[in-house]
Amino acid sequence: MLRLTLAIVVAAISMSCSTYRAASPRPPSFAIGHPEETSLGRAFSEQIGPSPELSGFHLLVSGQEAFLARAALAESSERTLDLQYYIVAEDASATLLLYRALRAAQRGVRVRLLIDDIYAVGRDFDLAALAAHPNVQVRVFNPFTYRGPLGISRMFELLGDSARLNRRMHNKLWIADNAVAVIGGRNLGDAYFNVGTDNDFADLDVLAAGPVVMEMSRSFDEYWNSESAIPIAAFLDTPPGAAQLELALSRMAAHAERFHATEYARTLRASGIGPLVRAGRFPLVPAPATVYDTHVPALADVGTAKQGRPVAMAIRRLVENAQHETILISPYFIPSARGVDLLCGLVKRGVHVRVLTNSLASTDVPVAHAGYTRYRPRLIACGVGLHEMRPRVGQSGKYRPGLSSGASLHVKAVVVDGKSVLIGSMNLDPRSRQSNTEIGILIESTVLGTQLATLFEEASAPEQAFRVELTELGNKNAALVWVGREDGKLVRYGSEPLASVWRRMIAGLLGTLAPEELL
Template sequence: MKEAAGAQVTLLDGGAEAYPRMLAAIASATRRVHLEVYTFEREGVGSRFVAELTAAAQRGVEVKVIVDGWGSMGESGPLKATLQAAGAKVQIYNPLTSLFTGRAWRNHRKILLVDDRVAFIGGVNIGDEYMGAEGEPGWADLVLELRGDICVQLGAKLQAGRVELVSGPVRVLLSGFSGGRRLKNRYLMALKHAEQQVVLAHAYFLPDRGFMRALTRAARRGVSVHLLLAGRSDVPFARAATMRLYRYFLRGGVHIHEWTASTLHAKAAVVDGKRLLVGSFNLDPLSMVNLETLVDVEDEGVAAQATAWLDKHLKASRPIVLADCSRTGLQAWLLDILGLAGARFAEAFANFMGRRRRR
């Protein structure tokens, strides 16, 4: 655990490291447990979370669980019945029936807060895929464990909309509805001030033109810019859309690496070995309108932990060169069409939902 000027910050490697600590925190809860996840699978490790949440509620702890109606489709109903029977409060955020009323934006946050003393924020949902098994790595992702005053602040603001909390070098941002611009601007500010190196690991990477230009401008002024992207994805059209951008970035001096050992699910960046950004926020149109989280930590010790994680994954990834972008034939044509369609749909949907929220 790294002490960052009053806030204790620990970087955890995916579900394998995060789940035991999250379960232990719930097991020790005496007053309050707040859990928000996009996807909650009840089997496997999910059954252990159900058991600990149930036990906490039965011993009088205030337990509140929020799952997304789309991300936890098929799981949310039985989960709600089980936990409510134990005395917990469960909210299914925008269930599928809400689509008929135009409420299609999602709660994409991943937050566990226990007794306002420890918080876990990152990209990890509740599911076995984040742990790996039988020598196979789990989905590549990151979680920050936070302790200190920042947790007290978070506990007081969880029901609010757009929130920005600060404790020493740690800044926690909750986007609110259609509030992704502020989170994206944290990345843009970090890019603008980068002097030596920027490494981004993003699962669903479909930035707007302004962000694309910010990356290539950094590369052209001598910053070493590396993108760790998904060589395998749980959303195929998202990867196809990202691949359409490879030629632009490579010609602009940006290095691209594809992680293929497992599914890449991280949303993180390290700048100059001094600053870490990590959370649920993807650099894509949908994260601009969904409920998201981002933690911005300006601390060399914490950034060093993230740099070690990124270096390990970069070394095991496949470097992409311009020749890889010159494939022809039916398969390449179909992937390009799929990628273009996916990109246009994501942009149109995000714009539509943003206009609805502003009315």
């Protein structure tokens, strides 16, 4: 009876949903040459200098400066704008940034938008309306076959083709004229730019200018021209035309006008960051750097683990070579038994190892926290310092720079020996290591290392995060205790602090059921 029911449901879904045309034309395109000849390239090169070994960098800590950097690069672009994202939300900030990109297209700039399909459900027509502009191209990475409005169709397809569909493009890139780029952990959406939701993320990007940007463009081109990137026109029998594009532009313009009068917009204008970026005077730290990304598989083997220059290998090599100190920051921290051995081995040879991740109360993915708890006692017992960010309460929409500026931590960063900094899209969990595609940048800079270490110290302070300890030093079987500071006094919790009983139950249940490789 169950088989019959499933067969009927699947048949009904198949008849009610359209499929895409896999053989749709996919003409290749590539980043422009000679980015140093663009206005952005010329302006920022004056700060970096002529050395081909050096690029320039600026940490984008607050959501406001991260939003402004992207907007200013769109406004300053002359030839190309390449955007690659896991999530492009349907909210104020994402709409405004896409509107900036469309305005650039109206000036003659070629715009390429590559978005992962997991959060693009039901948006084929709207995305295709943007692509109705002759200078705008939109492609969807590793799409689901059935495009109907029923979410259940995707659920059944995911169950039947999990090896392929669990392989998601988690990369985040915003590249202007192959000369200046933003890379890091932020998707496009209000929660990532601290617009004022109750679910804001504390996140981190880095603005990069100079030769290293061409490495990012190489990565973008590989994804864009892969057979996993399907043009948006393939999902519609009749793509939108000029009328739908004009309607989309008019709605975006009205949205931008309303946004202009908000308190958030006034804060942005007062910062003065936009003019600095547009003029190439946004302060940069010169340093050598290398981009690491995940090999783009063909659709035929998209479920395999075949990778090239993966971020996970770069992080492991970086941490293995630590001599004095290792700082790991990740919203979802599931190190695996091998990772625990590595970190405990570092401690044994005198390396100071510290980790900042979410608490159960602050995480947006409780099941991932459950995966982390399996390794927590052993890490603490061997001497790894574990800090769990406490949720921000009652501060929605307020400007607060720092790695604890949001209700939930979303930063992905590693600092080794105060001089090697890796920032990107990769979480320190099995999904990022084995399933997702990722990108990161390794920067050799004591200046940036010191900046990020200072941000870590602020975010891990007892007012901002709980330090997790064992009641019996070195005994992994002893009870855990969470130490923080409230109203100037140290407090100790004997169970997951500030987390509801319901959240604890859900995390415990899902943690026992979910395979670790999917967390």
